[in-house]
Amino acid sequence: MSHRPRVRAPELAGRGWLNTDGPLTLSNLRGRFLLLDFWTFCCVNCLHVLDELRPLEAAYAEELVVVGVHSPKFAHEADPDALAAAVERYGVHHPVLDDPELVTWQAYTARAWPTLVLVDPEGYVVAQYAGEGHAHAIEALLADLVPEHRERGTLQPAGSPYVAPVVEPTDLRFPAKAVALPDGHLLVADAGHDEVVELDAEGAVVRRTGGFREPNGLCLLPPGVAAEVGYDVVVADTVGHRLAGLELATGAVRTLAGDGHQWMSGDGTARLSSPWDVTWWRERVWVAMAGIHQLWTLDPRTGVVEVAAGTANEGLLDGPAGEAWFAQTSGLAPDGDRLWLADSETSSLRWIGADGSVGTAVGSGLFDFGFRDGPADQALLQHPLGVTVLGDGSVAVCDTYNGAVRRFDPATATLTTLATGLAEPSGAVLDPADPGVLVVVESAAHRLARVPLGAVATVDGFAHSTQRPVTDVAAELELVVTFEPPPGQKVDDRFGPPSQLVVESTPPGLLREGSGRGTALTRTLVLDPHAGDGVLHVAARAASCDADGGEGAACRMHQQDWGVPVRVVAGAPAELVLPLGGAG
Known part of the structure; x- marks a missing residue:
């Protein structure tokens, strides 16, 4: 404190x-x-x-x-x-x-x-x-x-x-994703209207289904599975913190997972946290659980919900699914033995394989982004929200904050640009009437746009790093995360240590000592003065509970991730204080 x-x-x-x-x-x-x-x-x-x-x-x-x-x-x-x-x-x-x-x-x-x-x-x-x-x-x-x-x-x-x-009325308001229906219609997650909207081939509204809170992702189930479970579409009801099932014939909506409350540490899989996209892959519905930086799955036949990948730490770390770090995954697209991911906060295109391994095609971390075509190790995106697998095996990326649709070719590991000048494209689907056209959800323009797949756009390109003040620190640094329970509450140690602290760094060599996970909210770090500027990634949480205790006592989990740009300087402060919470 x-x-x-x-x-x-x-x-x-x-x-x-x-x-x-x-x-x-x-x-x-x-x-x-x-x-x-x-x-x-x-x-x-x-x-x-x-x-x-x-x-x-x-x-x-x-x-x-x-x-x-x-x-x-x-x-x-x-x-x-x-x-x-x-x-x-x-x-x-x-x-x-x-x-x-x-x-x-x-x-x-x-x-x-x-x-x-x-x-x-x-x-x-x-x-x-x-x-x-x-x-x-x-x-x-x-x-x-x-x-x-x-x-x-x-x-x-x-x-x-x-x-x-003043808000001007429009048919769609901040639409997010779209899927094609068997009859050639499109189903759109209309986040700004809290609806799922069906459009005909000419783009006219056929029906609206309400009862959602900023829905983003849509997954059309295989016909056999839909017949078995009694609904056709899984909706990622983002602000509702739930997965919903939509029956197209009747418009009936049912809750499949989540109770409307946001997941907090210790909730297991009974609650969800901002599910952003959903897709069908390997006999499951895969869920981009953006709020806690993980991938989950739903088995529609049994209703079982499980964590499939990610530690809930925010960042870009490849490896086995259970050890990988994601950062607000917001788009999913299956392609055989690979599931492509748009990892928005790391401005990256990533994938998870059938063996559970996680890899990165484009992108390097939380603070580096840009607009650059070329080889994958040099190419840059800016907060992409959508991915779509194309007929030739390449991947279209809705490069949302660059206002562009990009195309990644896994065979050559290169990124090119199909179209620019779009208003926050956030999802795309192949046109049911013309597989040579990509229907792009142009979210901030409240409409759908059509982009020919043969198009090529030339971009000037730029590279950028998030500009935040760099903190000068000593090579031996005392990290202190301060926390005081709210008035009327006390630290909750009934079930073990009430706090947790995770510390990592970019580059990894910046931290000589002090990385990893522990239960104390203070830790001595030893930094390498020759590693150059870097970022300390700190994740902390602490539990509190009503001071009176007893049955029905309210308990809370307080948590935060920091990315602190640092520079080791002789004579700089030897203490870094991060406030998790408390009155001053």
Whole structure:
């Protein structure tokens, strides 16, 4: 736990504001609590936090102002039009500060997406949390602090500065993926309308099926399996944290897995976390479980759900399925003995083989991306969300944040570009009427586009690394992850050690000592001063439970991953503090 000195909150500075009539300053907001949500719209953990905060915003509508501070990771996220679309897409109902240069991010010493900072009515920082799962802690703090400030006269409730944007109606709204039906129609996951929509060959709406929450992936079951289980399509109901079965003839929808609540550590497979895509491979439905960086499977005949690959650590690490690291896998496409994956946060095209081995075709890690054709070891993508296997065995990649469709040829291990100028393409399917055409889901344009497979586009190309401040550190470094249970809770050690810390590095040689997994939230690291700049990958979690205990006690898991760019410098600080959560 880190006890902060009583410090003034820095001013809010950036390029501009969304969802409000004008610039907001700390003096505008004086007299109310201010919760700053540092987020970036590529990050599924940030999207989880948006949903976590909604009940809190409603409960303290007069006493609390939430302000999203958008601090982009990818180049595309710094585009103001892309940010405006994302604010609408994800239903952000509070003011958003556009901070493309990370000015406010640095002023508040944020180190991770997401980070939450609570400021009191007098303008002092009172708490900081990294990661998701902290809404209950902030609610507990407010339950203590609101009466205190009301009694002191420093709390002055007022209306919200939120102003809703104008939205033009469209048939599709932020569609995500599409599959072809046997009759030549297309089925589209219409995430912005919370529907699955059937379109005829001319693109006209045939029917809409509701009851979803931002569905993204669709899997058409083989006819024999569909007849056996009584539904035709598996839907990845992303924000609903479930897999749903859709019967095309009747429009009936049933829940196959998940209970609508987000998976947290210790939940087993009873709950899911943002399933993003689904496909049929090796007699199972494979699930891109983007929220926890894993691949799962569902056997529709038995209903059994299992983890198939990934440790839940975020990153790019190949090897056996049980040891591999993924990063927000968002697209799946089967091809014989290989399942192709679009691993969005590492801007990579990857695969898992029938033997369970995981490999990478294009991409190198969490912070490197770009737009470059050529040999696989030099080619670059930017946050791809979709993959489609083509008739010749090559793979079309919806290179979402580059606005392009790329083509990877496994035979030559080269990447080329089919089309550019698309608005966040997120999925694609071969045209049922013309196998020489790819129907691309152009998500941010709210439509489907057709791309000839014979097309070739020339790109100027660029390479980029996520630009975040590099932290100078000593070669022998004490890593401290701070955590304090929320008010009314205590550390939960009933079932063993209440915390876990995993530390790795890129490059691996940066860490001479201190890598691996342990239960203490402090660790001594020895870094190689000759390894150059690198990134410390830190994953921490801690459990807390109601202090009173007893039957029905509420228990919580607090967790976060950090990627901290570091540089070993003689005389630099010998301690690195990362706040998992706590009041200051």
